[in-house]
Amino acid sequence: MKRNRLGTSEVQVTELGFGGGPLGGLFAPLDDATAAGTLEAAWDSGIRYFDTSPHYGIGHSERRTGGLLRGKPREEVTLSTKVGRLLVPQDPAGRMDESFAVPATHRRVWDFTRDGVLRSVEDSLERMGVDRIDVLYLHDAEERFEDALRTGYPALAELRAQGVVGAIGAGMYHPGKLTRLVKESDVDVVMLSGRYTLLDQSALDELLPACGDRGVSVLAASIFNSGLLATARPVEGATFDYVPAEPRMLERALRMADVCEAHGVTLPEVAMAFPLRHPAVAGIVVGMRTADEVRRNMVAFGAEIPSRVWDDLRSEGLLDQRAPVHD
Structure with missing residues (x-):
């Protein structure tokens, strides 16, 4: 699989990366055996970029990702995780976590201070059983952006300068906040959630031009907008940004599906191809x-998209x- 460099760093990622949210029990419980099989299938498919976070399943995703890496050549893998939430042990008392389908064995404490960032990295290394992280992101800092920019970013830059991490950036859904980060710091990459997709191209306003000007790479996440673009024919109740899609958004997705079908491709195939055209x-x-699911995504990722698809969508x-769509 093709690899691309992140900014001016030495870190490279495969064009399709593995998102570790579901490994933490997002939406529904996930057992260790199924998670391990998913990760092995991703490895066998050629994916070599694995992204995780302490937030995902209050440590479950990191632990499971680390389990895969312990059996693989570390130099072949690009591993990223995130900072901003510390995990503090607590008695679950029979309760489930508020965000993931796992017992509430820990609570999250927001912390973008230097000490918080360093502690988070140390905890993540221990959970994953690795000695280094390739890419480190400020995570979900929309409501705490000034703290993340003022104290979190300098801590990440310090770790990069020391060689502890190879590339740094932030993962958020807010293009405006990410644009400020790109313009006011020296990050290598931003992970943008759901804002450069077939249904939402708001990143074209400021963020993508700023990244182009500054030589900052973009990783597009939530490219299916949490579900609406994930099937060939979206149905009522399909989610857009984690809530049921409004009728007008569902109708728009169905019109896109019609265009795709007319050219012998599917909506998920086009949704995966679109961001990479930029x-x-x-x-x-x-x-x-x-x-x-890994195998289905690999088939979709490898599909050839006729140029007329882009022309008709436009x-x-x-x-x-x-949006650039042609070579």
Whole structure:
């Protein structure tokens, strides 16, 4: 699988990356055996970029990702995780976590201070059983952006300068906040959630031009907008940004599906191909829960998209005219 470099760093990622949210029990419980099979299927498919976070399943995703890496050549893997939430042990008392389908064995404490970042990295290394992290992100800092920029970013820059991590950046859904980070710091990469997809191209306004100007790479995450673009024919109740899609958004997705079908491709195939047409986008990151899901995504990722698909999407007003889609 093709690899691309992140910014001016030495770190490279495969164009399809593995998103570790589902490994933490996102939406539904996930047992260790199924998680291990999913990770092995991703490895066998050629994926070599694995993204995780302490937030995902209050440590479950990191632990499971580390389990895969202990049996693989470390130099072949690009591993990223995130900082901003510390995990503090607690008695679950029979309760489940508020965000993931796992027992509430820990609580999250927001912390973008230097000490918090260093502690988070140390904890992540221990959970994963590795001696280094390749990419480190400030995570979900929308509501704590000034703290993340003022104290979190300098801590990441310090770790990069020391060689503890190879590349640094932030993972958020807010293009405006990420644009500020790109303009006011020296990050290598941003992971943008759900804002450069077939259904939402708001990153074209400021973020993608800023990344192009500054030489910052973009990794497009949530490219299916949490579900609406994940099937060939979306149905009522399909989610957009984790809530049921509004009728107008569902209708738009169905019109896109019609265009795709007319050219012999599927909506998920086109959704995966679209972000990679932009020169600032180094890769896409897709969350995967089962080995079968990995295999389906690999088939979709490898599909050839006829150029007329892009032309028709544009002519029907379904794609921003500014979006680069042709070589």
